[in-house]
Amino acid sequence: MKMKHIIFAVAILTTGLFGCETKVTPPTSVMDTPEYHYKNGLRYLDRDQVDEAMKSFDRAVALAPESPLGYIGKGLAFGKKGDFKAAFENMETAQDYEKTGIESNIGMIRLLSMQRGEDWLKNSEKEFKAARDKDPNSAPLHYYMGLAYKVSFDFDKAAEMFRRVLDMNKEYTTEANAEWAVIQKIQRAAPGSQIGKQIALIDKIDRADVAALFVQEMDIEKLFTKRGPKTYDTAFKAPTEATATKMTTETVIKMEPATDIKDHALKPSIDTVLQLQVRGLEPGPNHTFAPDKLITKAEFALMLEDILIKVSGDEKLATKYVGAPSLFPDVRTDNYAFNAIMVVTSRGFIEADKATGEFRPGDAVSGADALLAIREFKNQLKF
Structure with a gap:
C-alpha cells in the first residue's frame, strides 16, 4: 500500500515538474529561427508596420522561449504602440535571459528613448556603460546612444557617438553618416529656442512648424519692425461725433482668418505670420490655415523671398530672374516658384543637390535645413 502511495506521489511530482516546462515550437524550415524572425521584425518596425513586427517577434519567442531576441523585439513593438508597461516587462525579461550579449542593453536604450520618462537619459547612459564594458566596439550600441543624445538635444555628444560609428567602419555606417550630417x-x-531644437529633429516640417521657426528663430516681428517697409494708414475714417451726426450701425461679426488653428499648440506663431501676411503662409479662401500640411522646398523658397523683399524694400527681387535661364535641371523657367528659387539659391539660403545639381522643388523640408536657411538669412542681414 505504501509503495502505491509513493508511486502516486512521484507521478504527481513528475507531472508538476514537466508540466511547468515552457513549450517550444519546432521550426518548420532551416530559416525558421529566432534570429531570422527577430531581424525580420526589426525591418517591419523600421517601416512602422508594428502588427507585422509583433507577429515575427511572437514567432521568435515561440521558437526559443529562453532567448532574449523575441522579448527585445516585443518590447520595442509595445513601445511603438505606447504600451510602455508591457514594453518594459518584455525588455526586462530579455535582460534576464541574456547572459553575455548586449542586445538587450541596446533595446533598453531604444525603449527609454521612446518613452523619455523620468531619468531616462541617465538610465540610458547606465545601459550604455554596462554594454560597453562587454563590447567596447559595438557600432549599434554607439549608434543608438547617439540617437538618445540627439533627442535629448545634446548634439555634441550625439555627434561624438556618430563619429565613433564612422571610425569603426562596420555596421550602421550609412545611418550614422546621415545622422552626423543632420x-x-x-x-x-x-x-536658440526650445521649439527650434525640437523642430530641428523633424524630418519633414509642416506649415505650423515653419511659422514657429519664423517667429522663434528668425524673430520675424522684430525683423519687420526694424527693417521692414514703412506703412501709412490711408484707410477711410468715419466722421466723429465732433464733425458729424452720430450714426448707429449694425454690428458685423468678423470671421477669424483661420478657423482650424483654435486649439493648435503653435497658434500664437501662426497668428503672427498671418498678421504679417507672409507669402505662402496665407489662409485659404475657406479660412483654413492647414497647419499640418507639409511644406515643399519651392514653397519655403517663396516664403523666404517674400520676407527678404519686405525687409530689404527691394521690390525688384520679385522679378529679378524673369527671363533668365534655369540653373537646375528639374526647375523650368515657368515654374511658379522659379524666381524665388533663383533668389534663395543665389543667396545661399537653400542649396541644390551637390551631386546632381537638382533643386527638387517638390521635396519636403527638414527642420535642420529650415534652421540653417534662417541662420544664413539672419547672417546676411546682420540681424
Whole structure:
C-alpha cells in the first residue's frame, strides 16, 4: 500500500515538474529561427508596420522561449504602440535571459528613448556603460546612444557617438553618416529656442512648424519692425461725433482668418505670420490655415523671398530672374516658384543637390535645413 502511495506521489511530482516546462515550437524550415524572425521584425518596425513586427517577434519567442531576441523585439513593438508597461516587462525579461550579449542593453536604450520618462537619459547612459564594458566596439550600441543624445538635444555628444560609428567602419555606417550630417546642420544653425531644437529633429516640417521657426528663430516681428517697409494708414475714417451726426450701425461679426488653428499648440506663431501676411503662409479662401500640411522646398523658397523683399524694400527681387535661364535641371523657367528659387539659391539660403545639381522643388523640408536657411538669412542681414 505504501509503495502505491509513493508511486502516486512521484507521478504527481513528475507531472508538476514537466508540466511547468515552457513549450517550444519546432521550426518548420532551416530559416525558421529566432534570429531570422527577430531581424525580420526589426525591418517591419523600421517601416512602422508594428502588427507585422509583433507577429515575427511572437514567432521568435515561440521558437526559443529562453532567448532574449523575441522579448527585445516585443518590447520595442509595445513601445511603438505606447504600451510602455508591457514594453518594459518584455525588455526586462530579455535582460534576464541574456547572459553575455548586449542586445538587450541596446533595446533598453531604444525603449527609454521612446518613452523619455523620468531619468531616462541617465538610465540610458547606465545601459550604455554596462554594454560597453562587454563590447567596447559595438557600432549599434554607439549608434543608438547617439540617437538618445540627439533627442535629448545634446548634439555634441550625439555627434561624438556618430563619429565613433564612422571610425569603426562596420555596421550602421550609412545611418550614422546621415545622422552626423543632420547634427552638423543643427550645430551650425544653433537654434536658440526650445521649439527650434525640437523642430530641428523633424524630418519633414509642416506649415505650423515653419511659422514657429519664423517667429522663434528668425524673430520675424522684430525683423519687420526694424527693417521692414514703412506703412501709412490711408484707410477711410468715419466722421466723429465732433464733425458729424452720430450714426448707429449694425454690428458685423468678423470671421477669424483661420478657423482650424483654435486649439493648435503653435497658434500664437501662426497668428503672427498671418498678421504679417507672409507669402505662402496665407489662409485659404475657406479660412483654413492647414497647419499640418507639409511644406515643399519651392514653397519655403517663396516664403523666404517674400520676407527678404519686405525687409530689404527691394521690390525688384520679385522679378529679378524673369527671363533668365534655369540653373537646375528639374526647375523650368515657368515654374511658379522659379524666381524665388533663383533668389534663395543665389543667396545661399537653400542649396541644390551637390551631386546632381537638382533643386527638387517638390521635396519636403527638414527642420535642420529650415534652421540653417534662417541662420544664413539672419547672417546676411546682420540681424
